Amino acid sequence: MQDWLRDNPQVKTIRVAAADLNGQARGKRIPARFAGKIVSDGTRFPLSVMNLDIWGEDIENSPLVFETGDADGMLYPTERGFLPMPWLEAPTALLPIWMYRENGQPFEGDPRHALAAVLARYKAAGLTPVVATELEFYMIDDSGKDIRVPVSPRSGKRRPGADTLALRALDAFDKFFTDLYDGCEAMDIDADTAISEAGLGQFEINLLHDDDAMKIADDTWLFKMLTRGLSRKHGFAASFMAKPYEDQAGNGMHMHFSVLDAEGRNVFDDGGPRGTDALRHAVAGCLAAMPGSMLLFAPHANSYDRLTPGAHAPTGVCWAYENRTASIRIPSGNPKARRIEHRVAGGDINPYLMMAAVLGAALDGIERKLTPPEPITGNAYRLDLPQLPTTWIAAIDAFEHSAEIARIFPAGLISNLVLTKRQELHYMEELSPEEVLELYLDTV
The missing domain is CATH 3.30.590.10 (Glutamine synthetase/guanido kinase, catalytic domain)
Known part of the structure; x- marks a missing residue:
């Protein structure tokens, strides 16, 4: 994955994104110079982010929110690697990610893991x-x-x-x-x-x-x-x-x-x-x-x-x-x-x-x-x-x-x-x- 960034020095920003239950891309924008840390260590979102409604709001009474302290999960790159985003004006790359629990187990609320199973x-x-x-x-x-x-x-x-x-x-x-x-x-x-x-x-x-x-x-x-x-x-x-x-x-x-x-x-x-x-x-x-x-x-x-x-x-x-x-x-x-x-x-x-x-x-x-x-x-x-x-x-x-x-x-x-x-x-x-x-x- 790092090779892709070296071969595309024009890319200055990265989007990391996962698909939530509605198929919406949820993620972060990161300067390209920090992308190596995402590749090696992953990033963190609340588990509840994979379970937002179509407006992007928390789900009332969800066990993923207040009941469990809105705990984080770990997100790591999928095998897809970096991809260009040609619809944006500035050269940008997308890094698809998916969610795991803190103990390394796949998060059962991630739709990509459901297909993987x-x-x-x-x-x-x-x-x-x-x-x-x-x-x-x-x-x-x-x-x-x-x-x-x-x-x-x-x-x-x-x-x-x-x-x-x-x-x-x-x-x-x-x-x-x-x-x-x-x-x-x-x-x-x-x-x-x-x-x-x-x-x-x-x-x-x-x-x-x-x-x-x-x-x-x-x-x-x-x-x-x-x-x-x-x-x-x-x-x-x-x-x-x-x-x-x-x-x-x-x-x-x-x-x-x-x-x-x-x-x-x-x-x-x-x-x-x-x-x-x-x-x-x-x-x-x-x-x-x-x-x-x-x-x-x-x-x-x-x-x-x-x-x-x-x-x-x-x-x-x-x-x-x-x-x-x-x-x-x-x-x-x-x-x-x-x-x-x-x-x-x-x-x-x-x-x-x-x-x-x-x-x-x-x-x-x-x-x-x-x-x-x-x-x-x-x-x-x-x-x-x-x-x-x-x-x-x-x-x-x-x-x-x-x-x-x-x-x-x-x-x-x-x-x-x-x-x-x-x-x-x-x-x-x-x-x-x-x-x-x-x-x-x-x-x-």
């Missing part, structure tokens, strides 16, 4: 998940009273409507996307295809699959940070908010994954389109955990505005082959790449918690040899299916009492997140729709 279970079973993510976001001019699509730097005009898979929509913001891909390369984020989506000023970028699931979670967190930062540098907002426009499509975050055995074989591949028993066991695990996981797939008040029938956001618990109305889709194509696409989550998720929930549920299904219901055919919105929680409070309750969630996450994290979301729920009721939009627009 799930991945350790895969390793112990001789398995390796291969993961990719697809992120949707809106580019928004929020300089006036009402939000709208930004003016194109090329034409000086606003795009009048949605334009799915239109090159002209991408070309209208070519400078932004060029800077975004350059930023991804500099930060070692493997960004692949970009497309224009169904919403007004909506786009999607795919992050390439990798057999290091933690890197993909890091990439997803960092990509959101990069995209939001660069958009402001270009004079507009980029929003991963689940539903910024009432009458436009919501932002999703689809996750694709397969699983390799110790010899590197895809355990979902049976040589044909159907897939193996292991694939069906993984699907069954994901379906069983889906209602309890909803708080992680839809973590905010606005998240539930996206979950409406017929809007390409799943509302029923089901799976299908090559069917985008289902909550779990098995894509067609080369059997060697047979995989599961989990389609429930919104763009406003914490990627560490979301991926831990999906991968933990899939492993649970594989280990317990769970059997899924028959795959659906046709339009899922017209079928009589078990329904996902459709309100924030119902999702909080389901998460708190889910046996499947208790097998994936430590009790302390579950309790902390429930306290956080109940506090947010309480104070959110005081906000107008305009204030909710302002809160979430380029926060989540």
